[in-house]
Amino acid sequence: MKITLKNGSSRDVPAGQSVGSVLSALGLTISPDILAAKVNGQTVDLSSALAEDAEVIPLQFDSAEGREVYRHSSTHIMAQAVKEVFPTAQLTIGPALEDGFFYDFAFERPFTPEDLEKIEARAKDIIKRALPVKRAELSKQDAIKFFQERGETYKVELIQGLSDGQAISVYSQGEFTDLCRGPHLPTTGHVGVFKLLNTAGAYWRGDERNPMLQRIYGTSFPTQTELDAHLARLEEIKRRDHRKVGKELDLISIQDDIGPGLVLWHPKGATIRLLIENFWRDQHIQNGYELVYSPHVARLDLWKTSGHVDYYRDNMFASMKVENSEYQLKPMNCPFHIMIYKSHLRSYRDLPIRYGELGTVYRYERTGVLHGLLRVRGFTQDDAHLFCRVDQIESEVSQVLDFTFFILGSFGFTEFEVYLSTKPEKSVGSEERWAQATSALEAALKGRGVAYQIDPGEGVFYGPKIDIKIKDALGRSWQCSTIQAIMIHRALMGSIERFFGILIEHFGGAFPTWLAPVQATVMSITDNQRPYVADVVTQLKAAGFRAEADLRNEKIGLKIREAEKAKVPFMFVVGDREVQSGTLAIRGRSGANLGSMTVAGALDLLRADLKPAGQQHSLTQ
RNA sequence: GCCGAGGUAGCUCAGUGGUAGAGCAGCCGAUUCGUAAUCGGCAGGUCGCGGGUUCAAGUCCCGCCCUCGGCUCCA
Numbered sequence: 236m237k238i239t240l241k242n243g244s245s246r247d248v249p250a251g252q253s254v255g256s257v258l259s260a261l262g263l264t265i266s267p268d269i270l271a272a273k274v275n276g277q278t279v280d281l282s283s284a285l286a287e288d289a290e291v292i293p294l295q296f297d298s299a300e301g302r303e304v305y306r307h308s309s310t311h312i313m314a315q316a317v318k319e320v321f322p323t324a325q326l327t328i329g330p331a332l333e334d335g336f337f338y339d340f341a342f343e344r345p346f347t348p349e350d351l352e353k354i355e356a357r358a359k360d361i362i363k364r365a366l367p368v369k370r371a372e373l374s375k376q377d378a379i380k381f382f383q384e385r386g387e388t389y390k391v392e393l394i395q396g397l398s399d400g401q402a403i404s405v406y407s408q409g410e411f412t413d414l415c416r417g418p419h420l421p422t423t424g425h426v427g428v429f430k431l432l433n434t435a436g437a438y439w440r441g442d443e444r445n446p447m448l449q450r451i452y453g454t455s456f457p458t459q460t461e462l463d464a465h466l467a468r469l470e471e472i473k474r475r476d477h478r479k480v481g482k483e484l485d486l487i488s489i490q491d492d493i494g495p496g497l498v499l500w501h502p503k504g505a506t507i508r509l510l511i512e513n514f515w516r517d518q519h520i521q522n523g524y525e526l527v528y529s530p531h532v533a534r535l536d537l538w539k540t541s542g543h544v545d546y547y548r549d550n551m552f553a554s555m556k557v558e559n560s561e562y563q564l565k566p567m568n569c570p571f572h573i574m575i576y577k578s579h580l581r582s583y584r585d586l587p588i589r590y591g592e593l594g595t596v597y598r599y600e601r602t603g604v605l606h607g608l609l610r611v612r613g614f615t616q617d618d619a620h621l622f623c624r625v626d627q628i629e630s631e632v633s634q635v636l637d638f639t640f641f642i643l644g645s646f647g648f649t650e651f652e653v654y655l656s657t658k659p660e661k662s663v664g665s666e667e668r669w670a671q672a673t674s675a676l677e678a679a680l681k682g683r684g685v686a687y688q689i690d691p692g693e694g695v696f697y698g699p700k701i702d703i704k705i706k707d708a709l710g711r712s713w714q715c716s717t718i719q720a721i722m723i724h725r726a727l728m729g730s731i732e733r734f735f736g737i738l739i740e741h742f743g744g745a746f747p748t749w750l751a752p753v754q755a756t757v758m759s760i761t762d763n764q765r766p767y768v769a770d771v772v773t774q775l776k777a778a779g780f781r782a783e784a785d786l787r788n789e790k791i792g793l794k795i796r797e798a799e800k801a802k803v804p805f806m807f808v809v810g811d812r813e814v815q816s817g818t819l820a821i822r823g824r825s826g827a828n829l830g831s832m833t834v835a836g837a838l839d840l841l842r843a844d845l846k847p848a849g850q851q852h853s854l855t856q
Numbered sequence: 857g858c859c860g861a862g863g864u865a866g867c868u869c870a871g872u873g874g875u876a877g878a879g880c881a882g883c884c885g886a887u888u889c890g891u892a893a894u895c896g897g898c899a900g901g902u903c904g905c906g907g908g909u910u911c912a913a914g915u916c917c918c919g920c921c922c923u924c925g926g927c928u929c930c931a
Binding site for chain 1: 857858859860863867887888889890891892893894904921922923924925926927928929930931
């Protein structure tokens with residue numbers, strides 16, 4: 236039997252040996268760092284036997300597969316701890332997540348923070364015991380019997396869902412046994428630091444008609460340093476939360492008296508929105524779009540014709556009666572753009588026609604899913620509909636792809652994840668149209684060399700779509716852009732509200748100069764410099780910059796602190812020295828001393844900081 | 857919608873049945889100061905909304921509204 240390693244070296248060994256012993260026979264030290272192995276592309280336990288020629292790759296925590304095994308074993312350790320502390324809790328499922336794990340238990344009451352402490356202490360004890368983790372295979376019948384005897388009814392239900400001939404694997408550590416596909420760490424002692432984070436309710440199998448289970452989230456890492464880094468990242472995410480920053484910087488508010496999911500844009504937030512919208516309009520006109528406007532309500536019949544009443548009713552506000560007709564608050568802009576298109580006869584020579592609108596729509600979302608600016612009930616889509624011939628679809632989609640990457644890149648987003656979503660269960664239109672539209676989208680993606688994944692069945696009822704997720708400064712992915720075929724429907728920023736929420740978090744409120752609501756604050760040291768400061772501000776404003784004076788009788792330290800907290804990109808400090816020499820002492824955001832310069836020099840500095848849009852500031856401040 | 861935690865001054869929060877508090881912000885006064893908080897004083901409340909228990913409710917009970925975490929990652 237021939238075993239090949241990643242580095243290409245290979246060796247003959249007798250069949251039937253375990254992966255672990257083969258690796259050590261090949262001269263690799265089996266340190267606790269090696270968690271599992273990949274054999275011919277499949278992740279397996281180190282204890283699994285090798286039966287045929289194989290390529291073997293040892294897995295450590297530094298690989299995604301290695302981490303998955305590590306976290307999966309961690310959640311088993313937590314489950315064992317829960318069973319030891321609360322024997323009446325029933326096991327359900329417990330997968331690894333990207334940076335941790337969870338396990339759902341059926342239990343008579345929610346777990347309290349005190350419970351978590353006890354469970355965590357027990358889990359640490361289980362790690363200390365370094366129990367060997369053993370795999371066993373049972374027939375379906377035996378597996379059902381085994382878990383039935385232990386009162387694990389959810390496990391029995393899971394096994395009943397598995398196919399009949401299949402051998403069913405269970406993993407044991409000490410007295411604890413769980414139904415599990417594996418693979419797992421060799422012992423519970425392979426886990427380093429272990430921490431439980433929070434609890435939550437979760438439906439059995441994710442279905443709200445099913446019983447509510449008690450979920451516990453946790454995470455684990457080989458070292459305390461890595462755990463600390465992870466916790467610091469969670470803190471950073473909290474610090475940048477757009478709901479917190481949006482309030483601190485007085486950008487937006489969502490008020491109970493107005494209604495959930497309905498956003499007020501305060502002057503500073505509105506300034507940024509205006510800049511975004513102006514940029515959007517200019518770019519669309521330059522790229523061959525015609526801009527349109529449409530009303531916020533329309534006869535319900537329009538929404539019946541469009542299919543929204545049949546396919547989208549759950550997300551619509553209730554209709555209202557006006558005179559003798561029913562009217563509907565709009566959940567989408569498409570029917571209006573189609574009506575503009577249909578307002579007179581079009582020749583194929585007129586195509587493509589591209590209608591764009593910053594169209595505000597209203598959708599009913601259940602209160603439990605609302606989330607700051609990222610999930611709201613009233614929002615403005617940067618919407619457009621492209622009417623084109625079948626032979627133009629591919630090139631139009633290609634252009635939209637390029638345009639999307641340009642627009643998003645202008646706001647500092649340069650990493651993307653692209654998904655192609657295909658025909659869902661509930662849909663309108665023939666199979667042929669779906670196939671045609673889907674292949675046009677795919678051809679455009681391939682033509683632009685864009686890497687993408689398929690999201691089967693996730694298309695909209697009227698057509699397939701390309702979704703583009705942007706990655707922010709902390710590496711998180713957010714869904715904004717969508718491009719949908721049949722009539723090509725696209726939104727690049729998605730909704731201005733969501734996009735703004737993401738922008739706030741991406742920059743942590745420290746917007747690049749072209750978007751900053753206040754670009755420079757000119758501050759006096761004493762009352763002596765007031766006329767000079769006022770004159771400088773007048774000059775800055777005349778040059779088109781958003782500048783403010785801070786003439787208060789306060790110490791310069793306080794003025795700087797407040798400008799820092801407001802994330803103003805530039806502070807121009809003026810004392811008697813500057814008045815004498817006709818200069819400004821310039822301080823960048825976060826304390827950079829940029830020296831002294833004249834007003835003309837300061838204007839050059841501001842201009843130079845405007846381009847390339849969105850990419851000139853460090854995102855780590 | 858469901859499970860859990862919350863809602864007290866503009867903001868952040870303390871307040872375990874007995875006279876509603878602090879810090880910051882605000883206002884008034886003093887201070888004229890060189891790169892992240894000058895000092896002093898004053899004012900500020902339907903304790904989310906509605907009902908109930910009690911001599912007495914921010915606090916206990918019931919209903920509702922809203923916010924936050926989760927319900928998407930699946931042996």
